[in-house]
Every structure is written in structure tokens, then in C-alpha cells.
Amino acid sequence: MLIPGIVPAQISFNFVKQDTVRQRLSLYKGNDTKREAALKQIFSDAGCGSSSLTEQVIPQKKQPNVICVLPGMTDQTIVVGAHFDHVDRGDGVVDNWSGASLLPSLFQGLATQPLKHTFVFVGFSGEEAGLLGSQFYVKQLSEPQRSKIEAMINLDTLGLGPTEVWLSQSDPRLTKLLNGLALNMRIPLSGMELNGFGESDEESFIREKVCTLVVHTLTPSTAHILHQSTDNASAVHFSDYFDTYRLLSAYLTVLDSQPVPAGHVCTAKPVSLLPSPRPRLVPGRHR
Secondary structure, three states: OOOOOOOOOOOOOOOOOHHHHHHHHHHHOOOHHHHHHHHHHHHHHHOOOOOOEEEEOOOOOOOOEEEEEEOOOOOOEEEEEEEOOOOOOOOOHHHHHHHHOOHHHHHHHHOOOOOOOEEEEEEEOOOOOOOHHHHHHHHHOOHHHHHOEEEEEEEOOOOOOOEEEOHHHOOHHHHHHHHHHHHHHOOOEEEOOOOOOOOOOHHHHHOOOOOEEEEEOOOOOOHHHOOOOOOOHHHOOHHHHHHHHHHHHHHHHHHHHOOOOOOOOOOOOOOOOOOOOOOOOOOOOOO
């Protein structure tokens, strides 16, 4: 059933194949320098040309941010970010190659259609060292550039289960749009607070009053995987992961078509989500 007002009739969605998403997820191996090089190569393979693909050197970190710009008809901007660095313990597949390796696929789905917004996809370096990449990225923007960012979508720790939103770190307008689309597509979505688990890259944008949406899949029953040897390829439930990809890919297309309501002020506070097609994960029920 289509929900009126969520998906305009003229919008179509372009998804990359499951095998492509799976293959890109498999390129997590190696240290952060190798992961940065792999992410840059995936962007290139996805069609982000040399004039649009750059590395932003960070003074405090060996690895740069990887930035792919997809121009739209205006300079109103939507930033989609995920950090590619990881801690030494474990392979860091979930945290956060799962998010970083989706960025080129999300770019690829949008690149085939005309866009109102300019999309900026950023693989952030140094998140685990204190949000170094995202803080540097935001601070290097001029005030006019920051004011043009209508939304920052942060992807962190995907594939552990159905899609979740960190509600208290997400703007209600952005959250409600994602919720409506999830219901439309019959993809599970629920809210899960991560307060006490640490910060992620959206925090660098919240400090500058940018609207944010934080998408993850962490629950109390899967928290033990983070920063441990159990963060490996076997921790990813690929069907859930691909559902998250499809939902995000469609969401960016719809978000591009949505005008920001006059007078809207970005906030990050909990909102109620409509019921998902299947129950959310709870402690003791992790598959």
C-alpha cells in the first residue's frame, strides 16, 4: 500500500544488485590505510569520476576523508556519511565498514536521475579516535556552506538486524519521512537509543545546528559485538543489511524531492514511530 504524500508518483528507485553490495562489503580486510584505498576504488568503480572524488587530508590522522560529490540543480546540500576506520580488535566489518561500503552504492543509485540537491558522500577517517574526520570536515566549511546543508545522514553499525534510528540524535522531520517510507516498502524500522555507547560522526554536525538522521542496527542484545573479535563478517545478517540499503537508497531519492517546511528548526529529540511490519529486536531475542 502506498502512503499518500510519501512517494511522489514520478519518483522511481534505482538499486544496485545484491551481489554488488555483498562484494563491496567483503572489501573490509586490512588496516585503515587499505580500507581508505578500497573505499576510494569502490567510489571510482561506481562512477564517481576523478573530478568529483577527492581525499581531504586531516592533520591529526594518517588516513584522509574520502569525499564524492554528486552535483544537483542547486547548491542545497545533503551529506551522507559513514566512518571507515576501525579499532584493532576485530575486523570492524559492522563498525563500520558496513556503513562506509554502502556509500558508493547509494551514490550509484542517485547518479542516474536528475537531482534538486547536491549530495556529498563522505567516508570519515578517525571516528574511533574522537570524530577527527567529521570534525575537521565541518570546521573546514565556510558558514555559507554549512548553512546550505539541509540534512546529514549518518550510517554507523549496520547489518546486525533490522534498521534502527537513534531517535534522540535525529531530527523528527527526517525520522518521520524515513518511517513513512519504511511502512510503504514494508521494511522493518524501529527506534533504538544508543545513549551511553559513545558518539558518532553526526555529533560534529549537530554542534553546528545541522539536521541529522542516525541509522544503525545496534540493540542491547548485539552490543557485545562492538570493538571485539566478534565484529567480523559472520556478524552481518545480509538480508537485513540489504533491506537497510534499499530503504536508505529510496529514502535519499524521496528526501531530494521534499522541500524543507518554512521556519523549520533542526532538533534532535525522540519521536514515536509507527509500528514496523515485524517486531523489533529485544534483549535475549537476537538471532
